[in-house]
Amino acid sequence: MVDPRLQPGAREARRREGSRAERLSRIPVRAREPNDQKMPTRKKTISTTTPADPLWSERLLYFEARQEKIVQTIREFVEIESPSDHKPSTDRMGAFLAGYFEAVGGHAHVHHATDFGDNLQIDFPGRDAQKPVLLLGHFDTVYPLGTLATMPSHVADGRLHGPGVLDMKSGIALMLYAIEALQAWHSTLPRPVTVFLVSDEEVGSYSSRPITEALAKDSAGVLVLEPAGPRGAVKTARKGVGEYTLTVKGVAAHAGLDPGKGHSAILELARQIIAVSKLNNLSQGLSVNPGVIRGGTRTNVIAAEAVTEIDVRIKQSKQAAALDRKLRALKPVDKHCKLSIEGGINRMPMERTPGVAALYAKAQAIAKQINWKLEEAAVGGGSDGNFTAALGIPTLDGLGAAGQGAHAVHEHIIISELSRRALLLAGMIEQA
Numbered sequence: 001m002v003d004p005r006l007q008p009g010a011r012e013a014r015r016r017e018g019s020r021a022e023r024l025s026r027i028p029v030r031a032r033e034p035n036d037q038k039m040p041t042r043k044k045t046i047s048t049t050t051p052a053d054p055l056w057s058e059r060l061l062y063f064e065a066r067q068e069k070i071v072q073t074i075r076e077f078v079e080i081e082s083p084s085d086h087k088p089s090t091d092r093m094g095a096f097l098a099g100y101f102e103a104v105g106g107h108a109h110v111h112h113a114t115d116f117g118d119n120l121q122i123d124f125p126g127r128d129a130q131k132p133v134l135l136l137g138h139f140d141t142v143y144p145l146g147t148l149a150t151m152p153s154h155v156a157d158g159r160l161h162g163p164g165v166l167d168m169k170s171g172i173a174l175m176l177y178a179i180e181a182l183q184a185w186h187s188t189l190p191r192p193v194t195v196f197l198v199s200d201e202e203v204g205s206y207s208s209r210p211i212t213e214a215l216a217k218d219s220a221g222v223l224v225l226e227p228a229g230p231r232g233a234v235k236t237a238r239k240g241v242g243e244y245t246l247t248v249k250g251v252a253a254h255a256g257l258d259p260g261k262g263h264s265a266i267l268e269l270a271r272q273i274i275a276v277s278k279l280n281n282l283s284q285g286l287s288v289n290p291g292v293i294r295g296g297t298r299t300n301v302i303a304a305e306a307v308t309e310i311d312v313r314i315k316q317s318k319q320a321a322a323l324d325r326k327l328r329a330l331k332p333v334d335k336h337c338k339l340s341i342e343g344g345i346n347r348m349p350m351e352r353t354p355g356v357a358a359l360y361a362k363a364q365a366i367a368k369q370i371n372w373k374l375e376e377a378a379v380g381g382g383s384d385g386n387f388t389a390a391l392g393i394p395t396l397d398g399l400g401a402a403g404q405g406a407h408a409v410h411e412h413i414i415i416s417e418l419s420r421r422a423l424l425l426a427g428m429i430e431q432a
């Protein structure tokens with residue numbers, strides 16, 4: 001389950017840090033902590049009108065004092081490469097993470113997967129018998145093995161760079177430190193927490209989706225540690241995402257000897273791409289992009305086959321059926337060509353339901369305690385938060401690190417933002 005080479009040292013180190021954390025945590029605990037049985041944590045919910053309580057700035061100091069350690073942990077995660085399509089690597093990453101989370105008192109459970117890396121669930125007991133909050137993340141990245149050689153992890157200008165640092169190894173570290181802090185402040189977690197770390201998010205979450213959905217149904221709410229939006233915003237809406245493959249079969253012929261006998265699949269595909277593009281309705285948040293084309297064999301052959309792969313995005317679930325119908329109703333202009341279409345919507349939209357809005361209001365209230373005006377964003381990219389939100393489970397996404405360049409060579413996080421994001425997450429685990 002846990003890589004024996006990595007486990008004992010890491011565990012011991014974390015245990016030592018844990019006790020140091022506890023010694024340093026006396027300030028934030030104070031008399032207001034819920035050791036008073038008559039005042040359960042749930043009743044102390046803060047709102048945006050709650051006056052600033054110095055407790056929160058003290059808690060921020062707690063994380064600021066640990067900033068270097070958090071950065072070091074993120075670097076360790078980044079320096080283990082874990083591309084989605086390389087199971088030995090993602091499994092190694094998962095085992096490493098299991099060791100970290102077990103060292104702060106979690107119980108790791110590995111969900112074995114055959115095609116992709118194993119998915120990792122870690123359960124933490126809590127003092128109050130509430131439903132757990134689900135912390136959702138992924139440890140796979142889009143970067144092939146060997147990327148670190150050309151894109152090494154490094155710090156420059158207050159930013160930590162590296163493959164997957166923003167999306168979303170830093171988010172996993174934030175989970176770890178928020179849990180550790182809550183344990184230090186409360187002596188035990190105020191509520192049960194389930195961490196679920198997925199190995200195949202960047203390639204569609206096919207192995208992990210049923211587990212994500214089952215865990216979400218058992219949870220009071222879902223906090224997704226994907227990167228923050230522009231200006232550090234949390235994400236309260238995401239578009240739904242789908243992919244279709246349109247294949248045109250034509251009739252091959254010699255381009256020189258029998259030009260009149262062929263029916264070009266490429267020409268027909270070109271016409272179909274125009275038709276597909278007309279399905280775009282940007283003002284309604286619906287977009288259709290034939291992003292890949294291929295077809296034909298040689299210049300002197302009229303093409304027998306041509307294919308396009310189409311990315312689709314929808315803002316509302318109700319747009320899915322009509323778009324699907326229109327794509328499947330495409331008709332060939334050249335009657336000698338045949339069309340076939342496969343695919344569908346993989347992730348339904350994460351819509352800003354009242355449950356999502358309520359979680360955002362809690363996040364805003366926590367941020368306000370440290371004079372932080374936390375913004376919200378609606379984005380076009382999907383995440384596993386789409387799955388949980390589509391089930392009606394209150395979901396807040398984009399709680400991970402702030403930075404730029406996800407999936408790109410300049411991917412980085414802003415180090416000075418880590419403390420308040422860890423604070424926000426800790427607060428949300430308490431309040432969600």
Ligand SMILES: [Zn+2]
Nearest residue numbers: 167168201226
């Ligand atoms: Zn991600």
